[in-house]
Amino acid sequence: MQLTLWTYEGPPHVGAMRIATAMKGMHYVLHAPQGDTYADLLFTMIERRDSRPPVTYTTFQARDLGGDTAELFKSSCASAFERFQPEAMIVGASCTAELIQDDPGGLAKALALPIPVIPLELPSYQKKENWGAAETFYRIVRGLCHPGSRSADFNPRSCNILGPTALGFRHRDDLTEISRLLTRLGIAINVVAPLDARPSDIARLPEAAFNVVLYPETAEPAARWLEKNCSQPMTTVIPIGVSATRDFIAEVAKLAGIDAGPLLAEDASRLPWYSRSVDSTYLTGKRVFIFGDATHVLAAARIAGKELGFDVVGMGTYSREFARPVREAAKALGLEALITDDYLDVEAKVAELQPELVLGTQMERHIAKRLGVPCAVISAPVHVQDFPARYSPQMGFEGANVIFDTWVHPLMMGLEEHLIHMFRDDFEFNDKAAPSHLGHGGAKQEAKPAAAEPARIEAKQLSGWAPDAEKELQKVPFFVRGKARRNTERYATERGLHIITVETLYDAKAHYSR
Amino acid sequence: MNLPFRSADQGQALPGCSGQPVLKQRGQREVFCGLTGIVWLHRKIQDAFFLVVGSRTCAHLIQSAAGVMIFAEPRFATAIIDERDLAGLADIDVELDGVVNRLLERRPDIKLLFLVGSCPSEVIKLDLKRASERLSKLHSPRVRVLNYSGSGIETTFTQGEDACLAALVPDPPLPASGTAPSLVVAGALSDVVEDQFTRIFRDLGLDDVAFLPARRSSGMPAIGPGTRFLLAQPFLTETARALEERGATHIAAPFPLGAEGTTAWFKAAADAFGVSDSTFRSATDAGRMRAAMATAPHREALVGKRIFFFPDSQLEIPLARFVSRELGMELTEVGTPYLHRQHLTPELELMPQGTVLSEGQDVELQLDRCRAEKPDLVVCGLGLANPLEAEGFATKWSIELVFTPIQGYDQAGDLARLFARPLDRRTRLEV
Ligand code: SF4
Ligand code: SF4
Numbered sequence: 001m002q003l004t005l006w007t008y009e010g011p012p013h014v015g016a017m018r019i020a021t022a023m024k025g026m027h028y029v030l031h032a033p034q035g036d037t038y039a040d041l042l043f044t045m046i047e048r049r050d051s052r053p054p055v056t057y058t059t060f061q062a063r064d065l066g067g068d069t070a071e072l073f074k075s076s077c078a079s080a081f082e083r084f085q086p087e088a089m090i091v092g093a094s095c096t097a098e099l100i101q102d103d104p105g106g107l108a109k110a111l112a113l114p115i116p117v118i119p120l121e122l123p124s125y126q127k128k129e130n131w132g133a134a135e136t137f138y139r140i141v142r143g144l145c146h147p148g149s150r151s152a153d154f155n156p157r158s159c160n161i162l163g164p165t166a167l168g169f170r171h172r173d174d175l176t177e178i179s180r181l182l183t184r185l186g187i188a189i190n191v192v193a194p195l196d197a198r199p200s201d202i203a204r205l206p207e208a209a210f211n212v213v214l215y216p217e218t219a220e221p222a223a224r225w226l227e228k229n230c231s232q233p234m235t236t237v238i239p240i241g242v243s244a245t246r247d248f249i250a251e252v253a254k255l256a257g258i259d260a261g262p263l264l265a266e267d268a269s270r271l272p273w274y275s276r277s278v279d280s281t282y283l284t285g286k287r288v289f290i291f292g293d294a295t296h297v298l299a300a301a302r303i304a305g306k307e308l309g310f311d312v313v314g315m316g317t318y319s320r321e322f323a324r325p326v327r328e329a330a331k332a333l334g335l336e337a338l339i340t341d342d343y344l345d346v347e348a349k350v351a352e353l354q355p356e357l358v359l360g361t362q363m364e365r366h367i368a369k370r371l372g373v374p375c376a377v378i379s380a381p382v383h384v385q386d387f388p389a390r391y392s393p394q395m396g397f398e399g400a401n402v403i404f405d406t407w408v409h410p411l412m413m414g415l416e417e418h419l420i421h422m423f424r425d426d427f428e429f430n431d432k433a434a435p436s437h438l439g440h441g442g443a444k445q446e447a448k449p450a451a452a453e454p455a456r457i458e459a460k461q462l463s464g465w466a467p468d469a470e471k472e473l474q475k476v477p478f479f480v481r482g483k484a485r486r487n488t489e490r491y492a493t494e495r496g497l498h499i500i501t502v503e504t505l506y507d508a509k510a511h512y513s514r
Numbered sequence: 515m516n517l518p519f520r521s522a523d524q525g526q527a528l529p530g531c532s533g534q535p536v537l538k539q540r541g542q543r544e545v546f547c548g549l550t551g552i553v554w555l556h557r558k559i560q561d562a563f564f565l566v567v568g569s570r571t572c573a574h575l576i577q578s579a580a581g582v583m584i585f586a587e588p589r590f591a592t593a594i595i596d597e598r599d600l601a602g603l604a605d606i607d608v609e610l611d612g613v614v615n616r617l618l619e620r621r622p623d624i625k626l627l628f629l630v631g632s633c634p635s636e637v638i639k640l641d642l643k644r645a646s647e648r649l650s651k652l653h654s655p656r657v658r659v660l661n662y663s664g665s666g667i668e669t670t671f672t673q674g675e676d677a678c679l680a681a682l683v684p685d686p687p688l689p690a691s692g693t694a695p696s697l698v699v700a701g702a703l704s705d706v707v708e709d710q711f712t713r714i715f716r717d718l719g720l721d722d723v724a725f726l727p728a729r730r731s732s733g734m735p736a737i738g739p740g741t742r743f744l745l746a747q748p749f750l751t752e753t754a755r756a757l758e759e760r761g762a763t764h765i766a767a768p769f770p771l772g773a774e775g776t777t778a779w780f781k782a783a784a785d786a787f788g789v790s791d792s793t794f795r796s797a798t799d800a801g802r803m804r805a806a807m808a809t810a811p812h813r814e815a816l817v818g819k820r821i822f823f824f825p826d827s828q829l830e831i832p833l834a835r836f837v838s839r840e841l842g843m844e845l846t847e848v849g850t851p852y853l854h855r856q857h858l859t860p861e862l863e864l865m866p867q868g869t870v871l872s873e874g875q876d877v878e879l880q881l882d883r884c885r886a887e888k889p890d891l892v893v894c895g896l897g898l899a900n901p902l903e904a905e906g907f908a909t910k911w912s913i914e915l916v917f918t919p920i921q922g923y924d925q926a927g928d929l930a931r932l933f934a935r936p937l938d939r940r941t942r943l944e945v
Contacts, residue, residue: 001567001609002594003616010574033633035547035666038575040897046578050904052897059543062636062667076542083878095569096633096667099600124569125597344620370587475706502713503800506924510804513811513927 006343006363008318008381012122012132013094014039019136019218020090021053021166025198026140027086029077031069031097031104034059046384047167056080060097070102077108081115088144088199089113090136092120116199118143128341130217130293131321133165137194138221144202147229151207157256158188160208160232162223163215164195169296169380170394171195174214177396178239182212185249185263187256194218206230210255214238214395217293217319240299241307242269242400268397271404275308283308283408289355290315291338291346291364292379294322296394300359300378301329303403314338314353316346343367357411362386374410462493465500472502487512534862534871536853541876544897545826545851546579547666548674549630553580554917555678556589558702559727561625564590565617566664567610567642568632579913589624591617595634606640607648614649614659624657626731628678631663658731670851672749672827672916675702682727682734683756695724697783698735700757701747702727704919711770711922714780717797718789726753737762744783746770746921748861749828751854768860770921771829771929772836773805778860801923808927809840812934817842819937822889824898825849825875826912833893833915835864841930845869846887849880891936908936 020028091104105119164171190208211234223234239248253260304310316338330337358368358375368375393399491508552564573592598604646661662681664674724735739761767782823830837843849872899909920929
């Protein structure tokens with residue numbers, strides 16, 4: 001039993017949902033209680049998808065437990081097939097259904113549906129979201145691909161792109177960036193999967209010469225299977241950061257048998273010059289702490305050290321499946337990697353290290369906010385803010401530009417930092433203040449009563465707020481409190497009221513809500 | 515799987531739509547489980563902590579439902595059951611003790627700990643009642659430990675609050691000579707609403723009013739024979755039962771939403787305590803007028819518009835009554851996860867004749883009905899809102915109606931605005 005305040009990953013069936021939702025023509029029938037339908041909001045609210053995830057939940061209840069939950073599963077499966085007419089289906093259990101052992105795979109098979117039905121075994125009490133996504137993708141690839149189906153005259157300059165899912169951290173933009181890069185190199189993209197792939201596309205995977213693995217967390221088991229069974233080599237470099245992108249270009253060029261020289265000769269990213277420009281001198285030796293999924297942490301450590309000149313003072317990951325490479329990378333920096341999915345351990349580590357910048361997930365954003373340390377988000381778990389409207393990949397040369405901006409933005413700008421040291425006692429410009437370009441920044445400012453309340457002074461004949469009205473006002477949420485105060489005072493002044501009472505407050509509220 | 519219209523209570527003589535047949539369905543339900551209540555309860559009771567004993571799914575649900583709403587460190591967590599616990603390799607009592615110790619060490623300010631049961635804890639028949647009694651002894655007097663279930667196999671969304679409050683109703687009952695307050699208001703309300711209500715009760719001459727839950731664990735009202743209670747929320751079936759078991763009596767009333775509901779709610783209390791008409795009017799007239807003034811502009815925007823409610827919080831029926839009677843909206847279908855007829859009779863009597871009520875859900879069929887109805891506004895959960903918007907419907911997330919202060923006179927305008935804003939937005943946008 002583990003005490004968990006926040007969890008970095010959802011349960012493994014949420015990983016399966018990320019695969020099913022990424023695809024087209026796929027449907028997932030999940031044996032689960034009603035509350036598990038919350039997972040839909042991850043896709044419709046956080047990712048702002050415009051359609052429901054293709055998932056049917058059986059939503060069994062306590063009273064079904066004594067009866068026939070298996071029958072409920074079968075009827076849900078049959079009606080999902082009828083209604084959605086998918087090309088293929090995946091079926092499985094959530095944590096609760098796992099305990100009642102209904103065998104969704106066997107039940108679905110008994111229905112003898114005229115489409116491939118792929119059973120999933122995702123041990124909920126042992127594994128987590130990324131593992132679930134990887135396992136699901138692997139099962140789908142195994143279930144739908146036929147080794148040896150590649151024709152003899154296949155295009156040696158063709159690849160599949162494997163890994164992007166629904167709810168992935170910048171997956172859609174990364175895919176655009178890397179697709180462009182491959183196309184410029186003259187490499188044909190056979191299939192992208194799972195994002196936007198249909199089951200029929202999965203069956204075409206073996207036609208490509210090799211596989212580009214963008215996210216090992218979700219695609220590695222499938223890519224290994226394809227390597228072994230369909231003789232498709234896979235890429236190993238993740239193109240995040242300038243140097244890694246260049247290494248990636250060299251790697252795919254070699255796999256495709258082409259010359260990467262012309263592309264590598266271009267100045268494709270602004271990061272190198274920005275990082276060398278004198279304004280960036282102040283970045284030198286900034287102490288950073290890095291935490292997230294393994295792929296992004298490994299990339300971030302390389303960028304932080306070699307492309308921005310930071311000191312990495314701590315790093316770690318919640319991806320236990322990829323603990324090894326993270327440990328090795330940490331060791332190379334003389335550090336011991338923090339491998340944990342316990343938010344409290346990470347919090348303790350950040351508090352102990354007192355870094356100047358945290359590169360982490362939404363969880364570390366909480367930690368950093370509390371400790372007053374600047375933070376940039378580099379990895380899932382995702383938040384609605386991690387799906388920006390603008391194009392903002394992490395991968396490729398444009399990704400490197402985006403990373404430069406997002407990591408440097410939370411920090412004090414060069415001269416500002418000096419001024420703060422010079423005038424430590426300035427009451428609103430001290431080392432507790434947020435960087436000036438982050439105007440409405442942290443919670444620290446909220447604590448102070450808002451300084452800007454000019455209406456109080458304007459209100460000549462208004463002598464003020466009755467204590468209970470003032471108290472009442474404090475119950476208004478802070479982000480609209482200023483407005484409520486101004487409106488009430490305007491209302492009182494216009495009516496020549498001397499004292500604002502609780503009644504005035506609400507009279508004004510009613511007045512202005514018109 | 516879908517049952518036909520209920521044929522039993524087709525009574526014609528009942529007022530409003532209280533005798534209306536109800537469309538009962540069983541299919542996929544698209545609703546949260548009772549754990550979700552923790553999202554607001556943990557902020558309401560300031561020295562309480564909610565420890566869910568469940569799976570990673572449960573932890574993920576609460577954190578996803580809480581999402582951006584958490585400004586401060588949450589007073590909830592999950593003790594995640596793992597395979598060692600299931601395989602019997604670990605002693606679950608020892609494990610739970612360890613988790614609770616770590617937690618209380620970290621949060622010395624916690625005075626009340628709820629062990630909250632989940633689907634997994636229930637399916638494996640983990641006895642959280644026994645565990646809470648044992649832990650209570652262990653940590654007494656510093657911390658009291660209670661338990662309830664928020665599991666999805668037993669509770670839907672707001673039923674978690676019901677289960678929590680039922681667990682809070684203190685035992686043993688007070689002796690007849692005890693000091694139980696004469697009026698208890700059950701149901702978590704935002705602090706600002708509670709304070710407004712307290713003032714109105716005071717103007718009615720009722721000073722001895724307590725709220726369940728109180729803001730602090732030490733302030734939970736004693737309940738005894740002679741206590742009367744009003745429900746501030748429509749989903750408190752178990753809480754009402756627990757209060758009655760302690761000898762308290764229920765004052766039946768509509769719920770305090772909108773000017774009419776608020777007036778009727780206070781009136782029920784006033785009548786129960788023999789408050790004179792003139793006192794009642796002087797305590798409520800100003801509020802009623804303010805509410806009317808604040809809702810009027812929204813009524814203009816909403817009158818005649820057609821609204822469809824998906825089942826979510828059990829607030830649907832009182833809300834439907836409000837939007838139809840005070841905002842002039844036309845009800846297409848009003849869905850509710852459960853229909854507690856007795857508590858809702860005063861509401862149903864106010865509903866327009868012929869309102870289509872549905873209980874339970876088959877979300878696919880309900881979406882079909884919604885599309886066929888083409889309402890102007892759909893009230894639905896977070897999973898459905900954006901997909902429906904993409905289909906061209908204006909939607910209002912129902913969860914906002916649970917997390918926003920909407921009760922009472924001075925929130926009537928805010929409540930109306932919640933319905934008006936999605937439509938207002940559509941008239942502004944040109945993209
Ligand atoms: S439905 Fe059950 S398993 Fe799912 S989150 Fe709720 S309590 Fe946990
Ligand atoms: S209606 Fe039923 S549950 Fe509600 S208070 Fe009366 S008897 Fe109790």
